[in-house]
Amino acid sequence: MAINLDIIILLFMISGALWTVMTRSLLRSAIALALTSAMLSVLMFRLDARLAAVFELSVCTGLISVLFISTISLTQPLTNEEILQRRKARLKRFKYLPIIIVVIGVVLSLFSVRLNLILPSPELESNVRIALWDLRRLDIIGQVIILLCGVFGVVILFKEQD
Amino acid sequence: MYSLFILIPLLALIILNLPLRDLMKKSCSWCVLALSIIQVWAVVLIAFKYLNYDATFLSPFFKFNLHIDGISIIVLICVGIAVFTASIIGKHLIASSEKLFNFTNLLIIALIGMNGTALVTDIFSLYVFIEITSVATYILISFHKQRYALEAAFKYIILSAVASVMMLSAIALLLLVSGGTDFYSISVALKISPHSYLIMFAVCLFVCALFIKGGLVPFHGWLPDVYTEAPAAVSVLLAGVVSKVIGVYALIRIMVSVIGFQNQVNLVLLFVGAVSIVLGALAALGQSDFKRMLAYSSISQVGYIVLGLGSGTPLGIFGAVFHLFNHSIFKSTLFVNSAALEKQAGTRDMDRIGGGLASRMPVTGATSVISFLSAAGIPPLAGFWSKLIIILALWGSGYYSYAIIAIIASIITLAYFLSMQRRVFFGNIKEEFANIKEAGFGIILPALILASITIGVGLIFPFFLKLLKI
Numbered sequence: 078m079a080i081n082l083d084i085i086i087l088l089f090m091i092s093g094a095l096w097t098v099m100t101r102s103l104l105r106s107a108i109a110l111a112l113t114s115a116m117l118s119v120l121m122f123r124l125d126a127r128l129a130a131v132f133e134l135s136v137c138t139g140l141i142s143v144l145f146i147s148t149i150s151l152t153q154p155l156t157n158e159e160i161l162q163r164r165k166a167r168l169k170r171f172k173y174l175p176i177i178i179v180v181i182g183v184v185l186s187l188f189s190v191r192l193n194l195i196l197p198s199p200e201l202e203s204n205v206r207i208a209l210w211d212l213r214r215l216d217i218i219g220q221v222i223i224l225l226c227g228v229f230g231v232v233i234l235f236k237e238q239d
Numbered sequence: 240m241y242s243l244f245i246l247i248p249l250l251a252l253i254i255l256n257l258p259l260r261d262l263m264k265k266s267c268s269w270c271v272l273a274l275s276i277i278q279v280w281a282v283v284l285i286a287f288k289y290l291n292y293d294a295t296f297l298s299p300f301f302k303f304n305l306h307i308d309g310i311s312i313i314v315l316i317c318v319g320i321a322v323f324t325a326s327i328i329g330k331h332l333i334a335s336s337e338k339l340f341n342f343t344n345l346l347i348i349a350l351i352g353m354n355g356t357a358l359v360t361d362i363f364s365l366y367v368f369i370e371i372t373s374v375a376t377y378i379l380i381s382f383h384k385q386r387y388a389l390e391a392a393f394k395y396i397i398l399s400a401v402a403s404v405m406m407l408s409a410i411a412l413l414l415l416v417s418g419g420t421d422f423y424s425i426s427v428a429l430k431i432s433p434h435s436y437l438i439m440f441a442v443c444l445f446v447c448a449l450f451i452k453g454g455l456v457p458f459h460g461w462l463p464d465v466y467t468e469a470p471a472a473v474s475v476l477l478a479g480v481v482s483k484v485i486g487v488y489a490l491i492r493i494m495v496s497v498i499g500f501q502n503q504v505n506l507v508l509l510f511v512g513a514v515s516i517v518l519g520a521l522a523a524l525g526q527s528d529f530k531r532m533l534a535y536s537s538i539s540q541v542g543y544i545v546l547g548l549g550s551g552t553p554l555g556i557f558g559a560v561f562h563l564f565n566h567s568i569f570k571s572t573l574f575v576n577s578a579a580l581e582k583q584a585g586t587r588d589m590d591r592i593g594g595g596l597a598s599r600m601p602v603t604g605a606t607s608v609i610s611f612l613s614a615a616g617i618p619p620l621a622g623f624w625s626k627l628i629i630i631l632a633l634w635g636s637g638y639y640s641y642a643i644i645a646i647i648a649s650i651i652t653l654a655y656f657l658s659m660q661r662r663v664f665f666g667n668i669k670e671e672f673a674n675i676k677e678a679g680f681g682i683i684l685p686a687l688i689l690a691s692i693t694i695g696v697g698l699i700f701p702f703f704l705k706l707l708k709i
Contacts, residue, residue: 215303219355219367222249223374226348230378233341 083123090116099171107144111137143227147235241305244281244315244354248274252347255340264336267343271326274350279319286312304421305358310495313560314357314488317567320692321479322350324571324685328578329472331681342382342472349375349476353484362413362497363420366406369452369485373399376481379473380465391464398461402451405444412441422496429498442498446490446507453486455545456515459538463522466534471578474530478537479571483563487544491559500551508549513644515542520651524658529577529587532659533570539648540566540614546645547629550636558628565621565696569610572689576607579678579686580663594661595668600677604664606686611656613693616649621696 093113100106114137121130209217251270255263285307307315326346333339352372359365377399381392414420416438417428429438447458454462462482466474498504519539526532544566547559581587583600597604613622626649633642677683 213363215305215355215359215361215364216367218245218249219364219371222348222351222371223367225252226345226371226374226378229341229344229348230374233345233378234381234384 111141242303248351264340268330275319275323282315306360311357318353325472325476345375361421380469388468391468395461402448405448409441409445449490463534467530475574505551512542512546516648523655527590550632555632562625565625569613572610575686579603579682583675589662593669594666597664602683606690609690615653619697624700
């Protein structure tokens with residue numbers, strides 16, 4: 078039962094990811110990304126990676142907020158004719174995708190790979206504070222810099238020209 | 240102390256974005272120039288052991304586990320020089336103070352990313368700093384929001400995202416096998432772990448990801464469009480140092496510090512290097528756009544670096560790193576020349592120009608000649624020595640066919656650059672371009688500095704070899 082629930086969550090996550098990429102509407106794409114991140118967080122919780130799940134939720138909350146602000150500033154409504162025209166053209170490209178996904182899933186389920194790994198026991202630090210601020214300090218600063226870079230990206234690319 | 244290479248630019252970035260907007264806009268370019276000059280000066284002092292400062296004033300919080308060696312020193316110098324050049328070109332070509340301010344901020348972020356890449360001793364941190372550089376680069380490429388630049392940036396983002404996924408997957412597998420992410424743990428685990436197939440798979444994934452980041456054949460699809468459509472100052476940065484650091488240097492670091500040189504990996508590097516050299520050179524032959532020709536030339540020259548690395552010998556690694564430095568210098572010069580050409584002539588179409596610009600743009604013409612001769616490996620310029628070392632390393636390791644390919648490709652390099660010179664600078668000038676003038680001091684100055692470095696390194700290198708007793 079537990080395994081089936083994980084697979085269901087995984088399927089929801091993949092569906093969300095596909096919807097994010099395939100949808101024409103920026104707002105719906107942002108919503109789908111939020112759903113995908115939420116499903117990923119749930120999966121991480123179920124796999125006992127609670128710290129990763131918390132990070133995923135917190136980072137993606139900020140990310141989705143930025144995306145919403147950006148997409149709302151970019152969104153311009155289409156006429157009904159434009160919407161109908163684009164919908165027909167777009168859906169045609171993806172008509173074989175569900176079939177391909179089902180076929181790949183069936184093929185993969187026929188194989189059962191046993192890795193039989195003899196793994197070294199990693200030195201896990203159970204104290205979150207030490208793990209983050211002592212062991213991965215440089216990476217935390219690096220990620221802050223990437224966020225700064227993202228802010229500049231939004232300001233530069235989404236700002237309307239004078 | 241090495242943390243300062245990350246912290247000082249970060250502090251500069253924070254100070255530049257304080258609420259003193261007008262003052263910061265006026266001083267942003269000088270700030271980047273100062274950062275790049277101080278970086279080069281500090282690294283040279285470290286190289287000659289005149290600087291061994293412990294930075295005790297730094298809180299223990301800011302003391303990271305960073306390491307500097309001969310390879311990092313060369314890369315940090317290249318980064319400093321390229322950022323210096325890009326900032327001068329950007330100051331000269333970007334008219335709007337707001338845009339220049341944004342450009343400068345992104346340049347500093349790219350500087351932090353590249354410095355971090357050169358100094359880290361952990362594979363996950365390497366990934367983080369590669370991503371910092373990549374994200375800053377995406378925005379820089381699409382800086383002016385022009386259609387083809389946005390398309391090129393999108394292409395780069397997609398391929399780069401694939402590379403990032405491959406890197407993360409490889410890191411996850413290597414973490415599984417080794418229990419740690421630092422270079423030393425992984426290198427030890429690679430030797431003693433019983434799961435060689437898994438390790439080989441992870442290594443292949445990571446190396447392929449770095450091939451994408453470095454723009455090597457067959458993962459070079461993004462490179463010509465990006466180098467061509469990016470703004471001039473960004474092209475200088477990209478061609479001069481970005482793809483060299485996040486692709487080629489990272490590959491050298493992983494090979495030297497983690498994987499080591501095994502026969503199968505060497506053969507892959509040799510093959511990819513040789514194919515990149517030949518295909519890049521042949522593609523450059525057929526180009527009419529100046530920048531696009533330089534982009535394909537970059538693919539070819541990076542192939543030399545990978546070929547030197549693939550020889551697996553200390554001489555080959557030395558040649559690869561030396562050629563990385565030389566390529567950074569002469570390619571930056573050529574992109575500065577293309578910026579001058581585009582600004583003064585209004586076009587990069589070599590067929591339309593038809594030659595003769597050297598009479599109107601003597602400095603640009605002369606520096607382009609020096610750079611292309613270095614690229615083609617003509618003595619006594621710097622490029623001759625690095626190519627010679629690579630060829631000797633290949634010959635000494637028994638890879639005779641690859642050495643011959645490298646020599647023949649140098650002739651093709653000479654051919655496309657001579658064709659470029661004939662179509663742009665040599666010969667009689669067309670009526671359409673009769674009134675153009677030499678580019679401004681802001682563009683000539685970096686070209687002169689870089690050409691001087693090319694000549695100086697080429698002339699001094701034999702004495703340096705005598706010192707090393709090679």
